[in-house]
Amino acid sequence: MTTMNKVSSKPVKINVPLLTTTQRRLLRQLIIHLVLLSGVFFMLIPLIWSISSSLKSAGDVYALPPKWIPNPIHWENYAEAVTAIPFWRYLWNTTFITLVSIVGKVFSVTLVAFAFARLEWWGRDFFFVVMLATMMLPPHVTLIPQFILFKYLGWIDTFLPLIVPQFFGGPYLTFLARQFFMTLPRDLDDAARIDGCSNFGVFWRVILPMSKPVIAMIVVIVFNNQWNEFLNALIYLQNSKNFTLALGLRMFQGEAAASWHLLMAASILTMLPVLVLFFSAQKYFMQGIVFTGVKQ
């Protein structure tokens, strides 16, 4: 919350004439590091707490003042967590659902966003607002009608209700992709059209190659969402063989008695793939959009 103020104090410092350029740059970097580190502290505490809890005995989780370093360290919690539930099976189910969803989502979202951002067509603005509107109705009141719909299709207790809709775009990510496509220079489209490109050619040869950052971001977001998807998985999956990790995690946690140490161990194993993906996908969505030849 104080970061904004810190940002603003940065230029003031720069104005101090006593410092050389190098000194100014060093000071600036130092301040940025300090601000970021305090933020990181705020962000990391829960992770550290989770890791620490995952290595404690059931009773020590409650100890006060909290013990940050478990003693003794219960590595076996991890082994217990993956055997208490069919962890590997759930991992496979979750991976399958997530990977197929990513393919469907990236494909459909970019196409639709291109239509909304780059093409002129009758009904565009109307449908755009309709699309936003679908985000505005609370899921709790469409839950049962949707369940009935999937029941008629015979899709209950299959992955289909979780996967198939992913191939039909989705308001949030389409909106996001549209916003990024809107910022790409139009001259490129025009040039490509003059070269004889169809709309699909413009999409495929011009827009997509420049959109790696936003596509990488979509992949990360879809991965994270589907990996942790809970309510739909709960409603549509019935046989525990079909469960996902998000459902499996909840098994550690009953109304009266949660096995915190095991829950945390399983949670950490579950979130690792997302973190790894984020860490490695960064270089794609952080590379920015390269503007070559369009500088005025």
Add this chain to the structure above:
Amino acid sequence: MAIRSLILPRKVKPIRNFDFSRWVRKNKDGWLFASPWIIGFFVWTLGPMLASLGLAFTDWDLISPIQFVGLKNFQMMFKDPLVGQSLKVTIIYALTSVPLNLAVGLGIAMLLNARIIGLRFYRTAFYLPSVLSGVAVALLWRWLFSPEFGLINQGLSLIGIQGPSWLGDQNWALPSLVVMSVWGVGAGAIIYLAGLQGIPTELYEAAEVDGARGWQRFFSITLPLMTPVLFFQLVVGVINALQVFTQAYIMTGGGPNRATLFVILYLYQNAFQYQRMGFASALAWVLFILIMVLTLLIYRSSSSWVYYEGESKSKR
């Protein structure tokens, strides 16, 4: 029609000598590209939405046959003080958490955009909260907020402040949830960051040559070029904030004394605890209209403050 005139204020050409095949040819590609979503909308979304709209005019306890009751649910809403209370709570939450998250998110993104070592680590750390599963996060925060042993109050006591009892206090429960929402700011910051990365460095260099510094550069380059992302974050932020649910459902149950009774929580209680699906649906549609009006206002205003570089040549 009202919606149309709101969102289609621009060029509506009078149609003379309407040539159908040309019209189709002109629009064909747009429809084709948008078809995944349009088809999906008609197949997956529209039916359940309309069903819930229909249910708003009925009594349904989820088991007995549905009974049409006309506007009864809407009339009940006016008589039910909890509807007013839940709207109040929700709006206060949205009004505080949305601007806070917009500003903090942008601020963090700008820091993460600086050229310093350890960026990948920082970015991953800030993204971390969105990776942790929702329930674990909520339970974790209950501990952090714990008045006597919670880390927040222990931290405050180090600097001599006696912290409030956060979630246990009628006056602090809602602010606590706002504070918690800031913790998840990393997910938004990443989106800003991608936007910031798209700003050509040449622009900054040119500005530097022109003598623009710090704030000037922020206002003349960064902010205008970030408006498409800000617009996105604002719309999505408003929609999400008005539908906040999980935190209250897991952490406070709407208490203490209804201080965190969000609309969706009340709606959920009606639908699945009091078996009043009709009333819940009516409430959902009132909320829907509220969100819709707000979104349209933002959307409408966007033409005056959102700057699309891609459009700069062809349109402006």
Add this chain to the structure above:
Amino acid sequence: MKDQRKLSRRDFLKVGAAVAVSISGLAACASPTPVPTASKPSGAAEPTKPPAAAEPAKITFVCDTINTGHVKVRDNWAKKFTEKFPNITVEHQPVPQDYNTKIQTLFAAGTPPDIYRYLQEVVPIITVVAKKMHLQLDQLAAADKYDTSDFRKDALNLYLWEGGLYALPRDYGNQNLFINLDLFQKAGIAQPPVDWEEKTWTFEKFLEVAKALTIKKDNKTEQWGFLVNRGWRPWASWVYNNGGTVVKKDAKGVATSISLDEPAAIEALQFLQDLMHKHAVAPRPDMESELGGFDLFATGKVGMMINNPSAVNQYRTITAFKWDVATLPIGKATRRGTGGGGSGWAAGAGTKSPKATWEFIKYISSAEAEIEEVEIGATTPARTSVATGPKFLDPSKPPANAKGFAQAQEYVVRDPVSVKWPEISSRLLTPNMDTLWNGSKSPADVVKAFKAEADALLAAG
């Protein structure tokens, strides 16, 4: 523009048609399939059919999970049952969370589970009967000469309505006082009694003990005598023990109006408020940490708290001190009472294989099945033989006085019976009681704030 308008009108018609279709669709599938056995209270329904064991069937068994052990026990039930009845397949469908939402969705979509764990505090028995949600079990039981005498009578009564039986009891819980023995020893206080007929463990004595267990240091309380459990069954237990009631009932046992405004109830609520605000022997809710206050007990910060026996699992993780259970203190009541209830095994009315379903319900209500659940904890068995048996009272595990759990079952006061009770307790009781706990209102004012609305709901229900 003209063109658009025309199209939008057509759209509108389509929309209207779609609404009609989807609503009628909803209505059609939402109405429960009428089942003869469920609608007729008596008379032979289908006695001519061959016995279940001969009939091939596939049945679904939907149940919430308290921990990973439960999933395994129930998977095992399904497996062993199929070994016994090779032509009946049981598909166990665990619901790890939001059980209520899932069950209601299944019922609403016209696909109720064949067998599920029925929680009468979520859907009252009157609703179940009125909406014909469950398969009626009494004829099946009678045809089988099924012996129900081992179940706690009150536990079985929860599922009996107007002569019909709508579930078999799984568990039957109650409220007990959990005490930190180390803190008692340090303060030199004798352990409170466990016998529910004992008469000297009174409110006054309790207050004395709570005061003795409270340690203040520099204006800050380091240790509390008691932790007020703010759930409605726990606080109602104090009302019962002072001779009060929560509701008035008619001849059938249906709740007719709130009676918390009567002196005995008001006095009990005042006592609880005073524990926090006047005597300061219990933390106010705003000083309490979360997780149901269990962590306060687990870390030795409170000497006594009220909880139900199914939480024992959690208490058994405590290694830092010794703990036990005791009976609740008694006020002006002549006999003790405790809030409580339980859950049962029930069959959805639409089940295609009532016989197979009944066989499975019998199987999972057996003493053997109950014992398997007892072994992984988190249940208070409904069968007397199990509740007083060696597995439940296992002397090798705390609490030493587990027999108190079994005895307390005889003192359970049934939840108010009303279609509207779930709504009253969540919508009216909980938020209004917050004003009692924070000390902003007197008990009389608290009750006054919701009595009229609650009475109207009870009258309408």
